[in-house]
Amino acid sequence: MVLTLTSSxxxxxxxxxxxYTCDGSRELSPPLMISDAPEGTKSFVLIVxxxxxxxxxxKSHGLEAFDHWVLxxxxxxxxxxxxxxxxxxxxxxxxxxxxxxxxxxxxPPSQYEPKEHRYVFTxxxxxxxxxxxxAPTARQVRDALTPFLLAKTKLIGRYSRP
Numbered sequence: 001m002v003l004t005l006t007s008s009x010x011x012x013x014x015x016x017x018x019x020y021t022c023d024g025s026r027e028l029s030p031p032l033m034i035s036d037a038p039e040g041t042k043s044f045v046l047i048v049x050x051x052x053x054x055x056x057x058x059k060s061h062g063l064e065a066f067d068h069w070v071l072x073x074x075x076x077x078x079x080x081x082x083x084x085x086x087x088x089x090x091x092x093x094x095x096x097x098x099x100x101x102x103x104x105x106x107x108p109p110s111q112y113e114p115k116e117h118r119y120v121f122t123x124x125x126x127x128x129x130x131x132x133x134x135a136p137t138a139r140q141v142r143d144a145l146t147p148f149l150l151a152k153t154k155l156i157g158r159y160s161r162p
Contacts, residue, residue, distance in 0.1 A: 003151035004036045005046075005123040009086070016119060016157035020086070022107030023162060028087050029069065029103040030157070037080035037125050038150040044074035044082065044091070045124040045145055047138050048103070054112035061097075067138040068119065069103040070094030072130050072145075094136045101135055106159040116160035125151040 009030040010016050020030040034044060049065040057063065074082060074091035084090055093101040108117040126148040130141065 002036055003038060003123065003125050003153045004034070005121060005153050005155045006033045006035075007031055007121075007155060007157070008033070010157050013156050013158065016106055016159045018159075018162070020105060021159055022105045024105075026105050027103050028105065029084075029089075031086045032084040032121070032155075034074075034082040034084070034123060035080070037076060040127045041076050041080060041125040041150055043072070043076060043126050043129045045126060045130070045141055046071040046074060046091075046121065047124075047141065048119060048121050049138065050106070050108070050117050050119055052108070052114055052117040054109065056112070063097060065120075067095075067097040068106070070096060070136070070138045070141055072136070072141050094132075094138065094141050097138075106157070108159060108161060110161045116158055119157045119159065121155040121157070123153050123155070124149055 007030050018024040048069040049067045051065040053066045071091045096104050106119050124145055127150055128148040130144050
């Protein structure tokens, strides 16, 4: 068994439908399915980021990627499979790169190259729950999960503005 993250809306490395972007229903996350959790998994972390942000944004904001969604302490039901319906927010929400505690739809700026961006949905299976005094950033979540990491997988979606 290998930890798996899929979406019924798009295949790995496929195009994210406009419905789940700023050109559709703003801030509607795509449906996701988590399966094949390793034995001992107590929680999941999901971080969605865009590594293709313009260099000017990377430099001016000190970012390597733009974090669109930070979720942690996603509960693991009996059987280990988690279905996340479109627009749902399971677990606890951390801070996205805009400083909010919500999903930000893909919306690559059309005035910069590349026109098409990759949106990386990284899923982590942990053998513990994470605890923070305040809403954490993606970096704080990644730093905290390291000693509890059982498995990691990615689902990549692509999008360019029409």
